[in-house]
Amino acid sequence: MESPLKRTPLYPLYAEFPEARCIDFGGWELPVQFAGIQKEHEAVRTRAGLFDVSHMGEFLVTGRFAEAFLQRLTTNDVAKLQDGQAQYALLCYPDGGVVDDLLVYRITNDQYLLIVNAGNIAKDFEWLREHLIGDVTLEDRSDALALLALQGPEAAAILRGAAGGGFDGSRLAPFHFAADVLIGEAKALVSRTGYTGEDGFEICVAAEDAPQVWQALLAAGKPHGLVPAGLGARDTLRFEARLPLYGQELSRTISPLEAGLGFFVKLDKGDFIGRDALAAQKAGGVPRKLVGIEMIDRGIPRHAMAVYADGQRIGEVTTGTQSPTLKRNLGLALVDARFASLGTELQVDVRGKMLKAQVVPAPFYKRTPKE
Structure with a gap:
């Protein structure tokens, strides 16, 4: 029976990984993991991971x-x-x-x-x-194009190998891209961007070329310890780097200023939709702030858990987990700005128990540039 869920051009290749597990992600049948979230997370932090993000x-x-x-x-x-x-x-x-x-x-x-x-x-x-x-x-062009993300300290070396030495991604500055990069027989648009907190590349190709590009990258990456990685590791990696997820750190009711993204809001560039409201919010003091929290008591903060201070509810957790890299129980929480200072003690309602937490610096992880 045909799945009611949408599938990317790479879906047939998931079968090559017996431990791959797919979930419904916003109407898409996508791998949450290929061999384990922890393993894939660690691979991206230390070597490299390859993500199918063709649902974008x-x-x-x-x-x-x-x-x-x-x-x-x-x-x-x-x-x-x-x-x-x-x-x-x-x-x-x-x-x-x-x-x-x-x-x-x-x-x-x-x-x-x-x-x-x-x-x-x-x-x-x-x-x-x-x-x-x-x-x-x-x-x-969403159906006509596929997107792969090659992320991790070995990403540039792997890409060089997959491109047959014809392209050196290490010379591409962050947030720059090159068109018509040959990977195997396929032309790709390659950008030095990503969503993991690591160095890496996002590779945009015609949908029909995606399988051969995926295979070429995995083959070139084998000596470098490259592994395919799923949505689970993508989420824990972006969380450690404090990169926002729409629907959690950003939404119809959460402004970019509240989410700590003021750098990307250029109020002085001229008029744009939302400018007046954002300028007023900045002038009057942003009412809520996204902060990092760490649990003091034993427990893991999870999305939508209520956060309290001085006996009153002051916000909620947007994302939380045990950090795979740091082994600490951490969260991002949108709270009343009066309680956003580092060191402020909070309580998180974890399944009916009020557990102590405190505001800590975020991002929780920053990569050390490769020599």
Whole structure:
């Protein structure tokens, strides 16, 4: 019987890994793990991991006024981009809540590629379509393209091997990309970006080329200890690096300023949707802040658990787990700004028990650049 869930072009290859376990992730049948979350997490931190992130959305924005359109829709300053550069940005509602977070790639001054979250593809496309201006074309390329993420300290060496020495990713600066990189017989757009806190690359290819590119990367990565990695490790890795997940650290009701992403909100670039609300929030003092917390009592903070201070509920956990790298019970929590200072003692309601925690610095993990 055919699965009601969507599948990426790489789905048939999961069968080569007997321990792979798939879950329903926003309507997609995706691997939560291939051989174990802890093993895959550790591989990315110490060697390299390869992720299938082909469920992500890709939109092409073209036309004479493409830059002006994206300036109006996104929080970051698109005008700062040169050809071959990418930036992280957010789409906001007029009240400052977040439609989605995304990557903007400038191919030329009238052609941009947007990478958006899988669960928001339809919503984002409609939001952008509603705000189109003259001489701008918006095209959803999500089904035609696949995306792989090669992450970890060995990523550059593996990519060099897979590209047959014809491309040296170590020369690509962070948030820059190269088009038409040959990996095997396939042409790929390769960017030095990622969602793990490690060095690495995201590789965009035609959907039909994804299986051969996946195989080429795994073969080149074998001597470097490369392993396929699933959504479970992707989540624990991004959490340690304090990278936000839409629906948890960002949402319709959580602004970029509350999530600590003010660096990507350029209030001085000119008008954009949400600017007035965000400027007012900044001027009046951001009411809630995303903080790192560590459990003092034994227990693990989990998403949506209530957080208390001085006997009152002051927020909730957005993400929490036992950190695979640090072996500490850590969380990110959105709390009343009055209780956001480092060292503040809090309580987390863990299944009906009020357990002690305290505010600690985040990100919890920062990579040491390779020599």
